[in-house]
Amino acid sequence: MSDHPKTPLLPSPLLPGAKGGGWSPVTAGESGADVFRSADGTRYAKCVGPEGAAELAEERDRAAWLRGQGVPGPRVLDWRAGEAGACLVTGAVPGVPADQVPAEELAAAWGRIADAVRRLHEVPVSACPFGRRLDAMVAVAREVVARDAVNPEFLSDEQRGTPGPDLLDRLTGQLAPRREQEAADLVVCHGDLCLPNIVLDPKTLDVSGFIDLGRLGVADRHADLALLLANARETWPDEERARGADAAFAERYGLAPDPDRLRFYLRLDPLTWG
Secondary structure, three states: OOOOEOOOOOOOOOOOOHHHOOEEEEOEOOOOOEEEEEOOOOEEEEEEOHHHHHHHHHHHHHHHHHHHOOOOOOOEEEEEEEOOEEEEEEEOOOOEEHHHOOHHHHHHHHHHHHHHHHHHHOOOHHHOOOEOOHHHHHHHHHHHHHOOOOOHHHOOOOOOOOOHHHHHHHHHOOHHHHHHHHHOOEEEEOOOOOHHHEEEOOOOOOEEEEOOOOOOEEEEHHHHHHHHHHHHOOOOOOHHHHHHHHHHHHHHHOOOOOHHHHHHHHHHHHHHOO
């Protein structure tokens, strides 16, 4: 859910360098943080106020852990925290986000993306200290809905116009079977596996790494697959190509996703942002 522009605040006093010198604001993204890029393009900084410091620390820990598992992603370079908030500095993952390549290039990279997602999902669950299981996601959704903070831009066409409590009720009625399915199919999930968070080498179209890891944790694999397949539909030129891509992904990934679970997680995810 990270493809809408926003206007950042002034440079944080926590940015390395006097008064944030040498850093330029990045105006794309929905992280809730103010993001800056270093002048030489080798580093990114996320800065938050005191209310967001704990969440940003969790992203720092997830990024460091994932690199330790051999999965490519941003390297943690610096961490600063104080009364003004917190700032996380990471190395840039070289390449271009997968949502910024045309359909033909995405198609050429599609098998490699499936391979990279499979390798992520093959990281041993027992080694992962971070959780993002269904009950935790639903708890977040309840809090967002209670604040009437659901972002309508994130909703599907069929969800728009329906009150948040009704959208949530449709999902919570399915929790018992979804919990059983989750328990039998837990993997280490990215948590926001959309194309902007998959970086490609523009020459080879290999996956350079995953970024924006603040939601990484153990969950049903369909929480990831639902977002990826739906988001890729914005690049494919028509439904026939999209269905072909879904089938190609399933073959390369090694598992045919459950359509009902894909729909469930695709409807739940928009309720967890707010």
